[in-house]
Amino acid sequence: MRRMSPDNIVLRSLAQIGDCGLFLVAVLKAIPRSLQHARETVRQIWFIGALSLTIIMVCGLFVGMVLALQLYHVLSIFGGTAATGEVVALSVYRELGPVLTALLFAGRAGTSITAEIGLMRATDQIAAMEMMAVDPLAYVAAPRFLAGLIAMPLLTCVFCAATLLGSHLVGVHWLGVDNGTFWSNMITAVDLRTDVVDGILWKSVVFGAMVSLIAVFQGYTTPPTSEGVAYATTRTVVASSIAILALDFMLTAFLM
Amino acid sequence: MTQRRSYAVGTGLFIVLGFATLAYLATQTTSVANVRLGATYTVDAQFANIGQLKERAPVKVAGVRIGQVKSIALEPGKEVADVKLAIDQHYDAIPDDSVATIFTSGLLGDQYVGIQFGSSKKAVADGGSLALTRPAQQLEEMLGKFFGAGGAADNLGGTYTVKARFTNVGALSVGAPVKMAGVAIGSVQSVQADPVKLDAYVTLAIDKRYSQIPDDSAAAVFTSGLIGTQYVAIQPGGSPDMLKNGDELVLTQSAMQLEDLIGKFLVNGSSSGDKKADGAPSNASPAGKQ
Numbered sequence: 001m002r003r004m005s006p007d008n009i010v011l012r013s014l015a016q017i018g019d020c021g022l023f024l025v026a027v028l029k030a031i032p033r034s035l036q037h038a039r040e041t042v043r044q045i046w047f048i049g050a051l052s053l054t055i056i057m058v059c060g061l062f063v064g065m066v067l068a069l070q071l072y073h074v075l076s077i078f079g080g081t082a083a084t085g086e087v088v089a090l091s092v093y094r095e096l097g098p099v100l101t102a103l104l105f106a107g108r109a110g111t112s113i114t115a116e117i118g119l120m121r122a123t124d125q126i127a128a129m130e131m132m133a134v135d136p137l138a139y140v141a142a143p144r145f146l147a148g149l150i151a152m153p154l155l156t157c158v159f160c161a162a163t164l165l166g167s168h169l170v171g172v173h174w175l176g177v178d179n180g181t182f183w184s185n186m187i188t189a190v191d192l193r194t195d196v197v198d199g200i201l202w203k204s205v206v207f208g209a210m211v212s213l214i215a216v217f218q219g220y221t222t223p224p225t226s227e228g229v230a231y232a233t234t235r236t237v238v239a240s241s242i243a244i245l246a247l248d249f250m251l252t253a254f255l256m
Numbered sequence: 257m258t259q260r261r262s263y264a265v266g267t268g269l270f271i272v273l274g275f276a277t278l279a280y281l282a283t284q285t286t287s288v289a290n291v292r293l294g295a296t297y298t299v300d301a302q303f304a305n306i307g308q309l310k311e312r313a314p315v316k317v318a319g320v321r322i323g324q325v326k327s328i329a330l331e332p333g334k335e336v337a338d339v340k341l342a343i344d345q346h347y348d349a350i351p352d353d354s355v356a357t358i359f360t361s362g363l364l365g366d367q368y369v370g371i372q373f374g375s376s377k378k379a380v381a382d383g384g385s386l387a388l389t390r391p392a393q394q395l396e397e398m399l400g401k402f403f404g405a406g407g408a409a410d411n412l413g414g415t416y417t418v419k420a421r422f423t424n425v426g427a428l429s430v431g432a433p434v435k436m437a438g439v440a441i442g443s444v445q446s447v448q449a450d451p452v453k454l455d456a457y458v459t460l461a462i463d464k465r466y467s468q469i470p471d472d473s474a475a476a477v478f479t480s481g482l483i484g485t486q487y488v489a490i491q492p493g494g495s496p497d498m499l500k501n502g503d504e505l506v507l508t509q510s511a512m513q514l515e516d517l518i519g520k521f522l523v524n525g526s527s528s529g530d531k532k533a534d535g536a537p538s539n540a541s542p543a544g545k546q
Binding site: 089093161192195200 | 264267269273277278281
């Protein structure tokens with residue numbers, strides 16, 4: 001911590017949020033300078049984006065399969081199984097896709113960002129960069145933040161596509177919903193602006209910024225001990241999950 | 257160097273894959289036609305009742321989508337809904353005496369505007385109107401005396417309040433819409449039981465824009481659809497005086513329970529049969545009396 005933390009837990013959390021906000025401003029200011037390290041940003045997109053594809057696709061597939069299974073049985077009560085594709089698409093585009101991807105992203109990429117930067121801090125690599133007149137905000141923090149911002153929406157799209165594939169497998173191939181009605185009901189119900197742009201894109205960009213900010217911030221401000229790194233990693237997951245779900249509610253209320 | 261190039265290529269592949277899936281989701285799983293608004297022209301149609309028609313609902317000819325509903329508003333001072341249809345420029349040969357009808361896809365499906373061609377040689381132009389319309393067919397109307405449904409209440413600006421008494425409000429709750437000709441014009445402000453008269457005392461907040469409602473209008477508690485929520489429908493009367501803030505609607509019709517309605521339907525059917533038998537003693541009753 002850069003300053004004395006107050007004892008009161010409320011004050012301490014407030015101080016954390018304030019520090020995080022100031023850190024966001026510093027990172028945003030460092031982004032133009034980080035463009036000279038563009039290769040580093042590309043490497044981070046590869047590491048936190050492309051390498052997360054497997055978990056995102058597998059999870060998306062299973063989420064789609066279980067959604068189709070559950071919805072089919074509920075909808076069959078009303079004789080509305082033809083709406084399976086439509087309900088899966090709407091719930092995934094609007095809520096599940098961005099939220100689940102962000103939670104997975106926090107677990108898969110957020111923790112590794114925190115641990116990596118935390119270890120850099122603990123082993124004085126960040127202090128060494130400052131000694132060599134390399135701005136650690138521009139070389140370490142900003143590329144990871146940017147990479148998270150870019151990777152999140154792309155991962156969310158892949159997640160949604162995998163979900164549709166999963167629900168199609170279960171709904172059409174296993175439970176026998178008609179292939180044509182599955183797609184045509186979905187196409188009539190899903191709206192480009194409210195579902196794809198407001199749902200998938202807006203939410204995932206906001207979540208991507210939030211998760212990578214928290215991960216970089218926790219790593220950057222961790223106490224330089226092995227215990228401190230462990231706590232910072234845990235805090236990344238806890239804080240990101242709460243922030244994702246709270247922001248999701250606010251964004252939904254705001255965008256609807 | 258080779259390692260660096262491998263992750264750069266991988267990252268490029270990842271980004272291309274991401275954008276490809278986004279393009280797929282955006283074009284193959286959505287109704288892109290809903291936002292394609294470039295080449296359309298607007299046609300007016302006035303309906304006595306729009307039912308549950310919503311903005312962006314499809315406009316169809318022979319079941320094929322040719323456009324969408326652009327806006328729905330209540331004609332000021334009249335009990336008609338003014339619906340603007342945005343129709344694709346390709347379909348510019350719609351005869352100006354065509355009939356616009358509000359249909360429902362299936363029993364519980366969404367509503368849409370269907371256009372049946374007339375025989376006129378003249379095509380309806382941009383900004384023109386279809387004079388011949390048929391309102392939404394309500395299931396309730398066929399069953400009994402219900403009518404009107406659809407849409408959420410407007411975002412209300414200024415409102416004035418009107419009171420109404422009902423012997424039974426059914427499941428009417430605070431915030432339920434108040435509708436005229438199927439268009440929401442206000443909301444229910446409070447529902448209270450009168451401790452003296454032992455009936456329900458309902459306060460309606462009506463948008464100031466709709467200040468031209470005759471003071472002998474009737475209020476009725478209706479249900480939207482078979483299993484929908486309840487709302488208050490206002491049927492305008494013919495009085496030259498308009499409703500003012502604080503007035504009370506004298507003519508009211510209480511909520512009808514579906515069970516009651518079906519019961520009445522069944523009972524009425526058999527009792528009218530009895531009456532007919534009484535009225536025609538030559539055929540049936542002699543045999544009955546013996």
